[in-house]
Amino acid sequence: MILLKANPEIKAVFQKMINTMGEKVVWTEVFLINNNDIILAGEKKSLFFNFDNKRIFSKFVELNINEERVDKIVANSLLENTLNMILYAFGKWGEIKGLKVETEYDQLNRLLNNILIEINIEASLTDENFRFFKNGILITYEEVIQSILDKSKLEEKDNKEETQENEEDGNNPEEEPKEEGYALGLWHNIQWISGQFSFGKVELTEGERGKLRLGNNFYVVNYKCPDCGEKLYMVVYPVGKEFRIETDELPVYMARAYTCNTCNHFYTPKPHKLLMEGDVYHLIFEDDKVAYEDYLELLGRWGERTANSNFNLYESEYNKKQEEEPEELEKISNELESMTEEKLAELQDKMDSGFYPLLSVERYHNKIDKERKKRKQNRRKARENAGMKEGLKRKEVKEKAQDFKRINSKDIKRPRLKTSSPSIQPAKTLMKGYTTPPIKKGVKPYLERIKEEKSVNDNTKPRNTTSSSGRQSIDQKMGKGHEKSINHSAADSISRSSDSLKENFLKEILEDIIEGMHDIFEIKLDKLSLKQLTDLKALVQSEQRLDNSKKYGYINKIEKKQTKEKIKELNQKIGLSQDKSYIEILRTIDDVKKEDWEESVKKPFLESLMEYLIRSGEKELKNLVLNIPENLNKKQYIQFTDKMEQYKEIDTNRYKKILDEKRDGAEKQEIIAFIKRANATNRTSLFDLFHKIKEQDFSEKNLSPYLEEIHDKIYALDEAAIKKICPDPAEINFEEGLRMYEEISSGDFLPELKVNTLGLIDQRLKKIKMDECEQLVKKLSKDMKWTREDFPRIYFFDVRKMMRGNGNDESSITVHNALNTYAVNRGKYEYPILICDTSSSGNGKVGFVLTPDHIFYSSLISADVMNVMNVKEVFGYNGLLGKGIYVEHKHSGRIRISKSIKSVKLKSFGKILNEFIEYLKEKPESRSISYLAKEKHTVKCCYRCGYVYKGGSVCPKCGSKNNK
Structure with a gap:
């Protein structure tokens, strides 16, 4: 679980979302992140987000948050963008009221992946969920945030260590922004150019001298960069191991080289010269820090902290030169007094430039300083003496003038004296100053059919009824005049079973009740069945000749008799059950x-x-x-299951569990046997087995582990195959990436692996071309000294802004119109550099678009495209008729790609454009698709400088590490 305290920017964004949704949540500005759940912790009510089920809900819940575990969000754009992904996802799903994201999923995923590329995590936003993957493995949102926090802590630790190291060395330079990932940069012609510069000097402190280092064997020296004034760093090569470079004159072997880490600029003196003389060869990488650092590493690889008494030499001289014993500084130091000032300054520069061992320099440094101080004092004294003499002469002349004046004042005629004033000139001394950078049933029945159960038929014996005694006396008493038999025979009982006889019998009892014959009533009552008792009860209830009190008494007796008979009957049934x-x-x-x-x-x-x-x-x-049999098949399992289902009044769970366990065991054996019969050893047979076994009637829970095992085997084979094609997407160049993308896309690989790798390659290709576009834009705009005021109809393509979809301003609309009309056939990774709009309405539909590979142009009549490699020359024409920008094409002759451009000097603009296209044409062959058509390259062509060489992946000329 991660706890984060929002900074002001994140607080404003999410508080606005809460207000927009209308949620009454008092947010405490704390994010609680657990797996794929994000909680905006509130004082009483909190807001919950879940990436798995796309749910947002608020809930009253008490969150016990330990304030000590809450990390504050500082200035971390990666963390802020990753938290803002919550809004992108739920906004796209339509779960945030008032926030609508209309961007397509593909474009959204590109945006999200561009954010997470620096921590090697891939995002996958779909209509179903939001997932994250690292090296093809599914991870949670919490793990994504943790990766960002870990990265930040590591960078903070590195910066702290670097700061401590710099403090120990006596220097604490400002922290420079780091390069994220490895970029390719532009192409460069690694040729040192002649130049004349003035190198100032600055004194080094004891902590800086010999200790302050740039790395790669470059150590600080007391020379300053002529461009920015920062201290330069120097590398020295051992004698006999000087580094060969190409120059605009002749090849040269360098004994030493200097660099400015701020300007990305290299310098080295021309042969037989010192840096202080200013006559040098130089090489500048401008804003391409990656290329600069590669070359820096290359130069430093062979350098040492050593001395080399040789000057830089031309290759012809170097091959003829015999090894000479270096001059010893000890011997030279004994001749300091006889040296001229120029020789002494040269000696000092050699010491600073690594001509002599460091120990010797340290030993005799003070001696030379004393000599120079001594000479400085002598020069001062000489100036003072010269000043005194000049003062005396001036005094003498002044006195003579006074005498002459005095004589003339007395009007004494004296011979005119011829005087000549001496030529008095002050002594001049030359002083030099020095300043210092997922089976079919085939089931056999096991159980026999269950026998039909015999129904139990209860044979009910007929009731025997007997006549009550005393019937004749009662009749006589009633004056009926007829006799009735008291004892009834079996024939009488059977006849009373008919409805009419039963009814008559019950009426007789009713008459007995009316006549008050209680004893006879009770005797007859014991002989009645439950049904007869019920009927008798109904007769009694409906008899009008009985008052209610008598009815109640007889009914009560009948009901008691009914209960007794019911209990008796039920006891008989229970006893039999x-x-x-x-x-x-x-x-x-x-x-x-x-x-x-x-x-x-x-x-x-x-x-x-x-x-x-x-x-x-x-x-x-x-x-x-x-x-239940041990080898329980599917059909038997269903039969046993159906049988158990009949026992609904009993908890059959434990019996079903035993049944399930036996079926699971048997089914697993069936799965193992199926796999064994398949004998799958390669990817094709494993893939077929995976799909065939899924078609069998096996339960998912038992089949899943085996499917996962087969899937893992296929995954490992596919992963190895993809790894062979593309070992590291982050290290490929553009043409390699295109070939790898096509090979993996058309190959038989698991979708998750294919999609993941293709996504990484696509991101890499985009990054390469976006970086290239950015640097080309910088280069051309710098050459043009472009400003919006001077070039109002010239637009440079802001690739990052356009890819993020942030271009909604007027200039972006103009650029979109150009790209979506006459420049619509650009390659997938072909980004524009410059867009020139010559439409009368300024809508961008007329003009030309320059990319690294093509010039797309459009007029009111036609539109076409040309390859920059077929361009002989670009120039601007400013005559009376036909003003505009023209291209001299190798095959089509002269073509006007643009008419006159408002506020643009056509000739100078054409010249700059021509020089830039010449630079584009210098792009190395290694950057063309044809170069990587072959599987192998015995002879390699450097991606950056075009140098052809054999063996290794690092270019020996420019140090590029991207030549596979």
Whole structure:
């Protein structure tokens, strides 16, 4: 879990989102990030985001946040952009009210990946979720944030160590921005050019002298850069191991070289000269820091902290030169007094330039300083003496003048004296000053069909009824005049089973009740069935000849008799159910539930029946489980499962678990056997096995581990194959990337690997060309000394701004119109450098577009394109008719690509454009697609400088590391 405290910028963005959504959340400015959940912690109510299910919701929850674990977000653009991805994702999904992201997913993913490229993490935003991958492995958003925090801490640690080291060395230079990742830069002609510069000097402190270093064997010296005034750094090569360079004159072997780390500029004296003389060869990389550092590393690789008494020499001289014993500084130091001032200054410069060993320089440095100080004092004294003499002469002349004046004042005629005033000239002394940088069933049945269960038919015996005694005496008593038999025979009982006889019998009892014959009523009541009791009760209730009190008494007796009979009948049923099967007991329960009895009567019997039911069911389930075979196939599993489903009144989970375990074990064996039969050893057979085994009727839970195992094998094979094609996407050059992209795109590889690698290559290719575009724009704009005021119709392409989709201003619209009309057929990675608009309305639809490879041009009549390699010359014409920019084409002759451009001096603009296109034409062959058509390159052509060489991946001429 990560806790982050928002800085003012992030606070403003997310607080605006909360307000826009209308959420009543009082945000404490703290982000709580856990896996793919992001929580904006509130005082009482917090706001929750989840990348997996695309949900946003607020919730009252108490978050116990330890303030000591909260990290503050400082100035970290990568972290801020990654947090803003939350808004991009949920805005695109339409989950944030008031925020709508209309950018397509492809473009959004390019933007997101450009942000995360520096920590080697790939983002994948789809309509379903938001995912992150590192080296093809799925990671969480929390891990992404942690990677950024780790990177920041590492950089902070490095900066701290560097600062401490600089402090120890006595210097604390301002921290320079670091290069993120390895870029290719522009191409360069590694030829040193003659030049004349004035190199000032500055005194070095003891902490700087011999200790302050640039790295790569470059140490600080007391010369200043003639461009920026920073101290220069020097590398010295051992005698016999001088470094060969190409110059605009002849090849030269360098004994020493100087560099300014601020200007990316190299210097070396011309043969037989010292740096102080200013006659040098120089090489400048301008804003291409990557190329500069590669060359710096190359030069420093062979240098040492040593002395070399030789001057730089032309190659012809170097090959003829015999090894000579270097002059010893000790011997020279003994001749200091006899040296001229020029020789002494030259000796001092040689000491500073590494002509002599450092120990000797340190030993005799003070001696030479004393000699120079001594001479300085002598010069001062000489000036003082010369001044005194001149004063005396002036005094003498003054006295003579006074005498002459005095004589003339007395009007004495004296012979005119011829006087000649002496030529008095002050002594001049030459002083030099010195200043100092995822199976089909084939199942056999195991269980026999379950026998049909015999239904239990209860044979109910007919009831025997007997006549009550005393019937004749009662009839006589009633005056009926007829006799009735008291004892009934079997024939009488059977006849009473008919409805009419039953009804008559019940009416007789009713008459007995009306006549008050209670004893006979109770005798007959014991002989009635439950059904007869119910019917009798109904007769009594409906009889009008009985008052209510009598009715209640008889009804109460009938109901008691009913209850007694019900209990008796239920006890008989329960007694017979104890040893019955689960199904039979279940039927008895259903029968009891259907009876129209009071619940209070049924309840205890139902409880007893339920106990019998569960006991019988458990017994049957145990027996069922014991009969499950070890090799349980799919059909048998379904049969056993259906059987268990019949026992609905019992918890069958533990029995189903046993059944599932046996089926799982058997199914796994079936899967293993299937895989073994396939005998897949290569990628094709593994891929076929993966899809065939998925078609079998295996459960997903048992099949998944085996599918993952097969997938992992395919993944490893594909990963190795892709790695062979593209070992490191971050280190490829452009043409390599194109070839690799095509090979991987057309190859049979797992989608996740293919998409991931192609994405990395695509990002690399874009970065290469975007970097190239940026540097070409800088170069051309610098050559033109471009300003918006001087060139209002000339637009330089801001590739970063345009790729982010931020170009909504007027100039960006003009550029878009040009690119989407006559320059629409540019290559995928062909970015414009310059757009010239000559349309009358300023809409950008007429003019020309210059890219590193083509010139696209359009007039009101036609539009076309030409390859820069076919351009012989570009020039501007400023005559009366046909003003504009022209191209002399190798095959098509003279073509006007633009008419007159407002506020642009056509001739000078054409000249600058021509020089720049000549530079574009110097692009090395290694940057063309044809160069990498071959699989191997025994002879390599450097991507940066075009130098052809064999062996190794580092160019021996410019130090580029991108020549594979």
